[in-house]
Amino acid sequence: MTTISPSILAADFMDLKSDVDALSGINDLWLHLDVMDGHFVPNMTFGIPIIKQLSNITSIPLDVHLMVTNPNFHIIELKDINIQNITFHLEAESNPLKLVELAKQFYPSVGISIKPGTSVSEIDIDLLSHVDLVLVMSVEPGFGGQKFMDSSLEKMKELTELRDLHSLDFKIQIDGGVNLETSKKAIAAGADNLVAGSYIFKNSKESYSEIINTLR
Ligand code: DX5
Numbered sequence: 339m340t341t342i343s344p345s346i347l348a349a350d351f352m353d354l355k356s357d358v359d360a361l362s363g364i365n366d367l368w369l370h371l372d373v374m375d376g377h378f379v380p381n382m383t384f385g386i387p388i389i390k391q392l393s394n395i396t397s398i399p400l401d402v403h404l405m406v407t408n409p410n411f412h413i414i415e416l417k418d419i420n421i422q423n424i425t426f427h428l429e430a431e432s433n434p435l436k437l438v439e440l441a442k443q444f445y446p447s448v449g450i451s452i453k454p455g456t457s458v459s460e461i462d463i464d465l466l467s468h469v470d471l472v473l474v475m476s477v478e479p480g481f482g483g484q485k486f487m488d489s490s491l492e493k494m495k496e497l498t499e500l501r502d503l504h505s506l507d508f509k510i511q512i513d514g515g516v517n518l519e520t521s522k523k524a525i526a527a528g529a530d531n532l533v534a535g536s537y538i539f540k541n542s543k544e545s546y547s548e549i550i551n552t553l554r
C-alpha cells in the first residue's frame with residue numbers, strides 16, 4: 339500500500355497536538371516534518387525542540403525532511419530522537435555517500451532528495467544503492483500550497499527503471515502539490531510514498547482519514 343506522509347507545515351501550529359492526534363490510528367502513515375533554515379530555502383519552520391516534543395506525543399513514525407545547508411548538524415543533533423526516516427538534499431552536500439553512511443548508524447531509513455532543477459542522473463548509482471528512499475521534489479522546496487510540476491513524473495519513472503535494472507530497493511517519495519489528481523499520476527509513475535500538506539490539513543479533522551485513504 340502507498341504510504342502517505344502528511345506534512346504538518348499545513349497543520350494548525352497553535353493546536354498541533356490535536357491535528358497529530360487526529361491522524362493516529364491511520365495505517366501506513368508517516369508524519370512529515372519539514373525543517374527549513376532560511377538559507378538552503380528562504381523560509382524557516384521549526385527545529386530540534388519541536389521534533390523532540392512531537393516524538394513524545396505520537397507513535398506515528400516521523401519522517402524528517404531537512405531543507406538545510408548543513409544537514410550533518412541536524413543528523414547528529416536529532417540522533418537520540420525516535421525518527422523513522424531522515425532525508426537530506428543532494429544539493430546541500432558535497433559527500434552525500436559519507437553522510438548517508440553516518441545517518442544509517444542512527445536512523446532505520448535514510449533518504450536523499452532532489453530539487454526540481456536536479457536530474458536523476460546526478461545521483462550516483464553507488465549512492466542509490468545505499469539509500470532507503472529517494473525524495474523527488476515536485477515543487478521548489480520552501481513553501482506549501484504550490485502547484486505540482488509534471489517534470490517530477492519522468493524522474494520517478496527513471497528511478498523505477500534504475501531500481502529494477504540494478505535490483506535496488508529504495509522507496510520513491512514525492513513531495514509538493516499532491517492532491518487527488520496528481521496523486522494518481524504520481525502512483526502510476528512509481529511513487530511509493532506521497533507527502534501531502536495542504537490537501538489534507540485544509541479539511542476538518544474528522545475527514546483526515548477518508549482524505550488520506552482517497553489519496554492512495
Ligand atoms: C515544501 C515541503 C512540503 C510541503 C508540501 O518545501 O517540502 O513538504 O509541506 O505542501 P503541499 O502538499 O501543500 O504542497
Ligand code: ZN
Pocket residue numbers: 345370371372403513533
Ligand atoms: Zn517536505
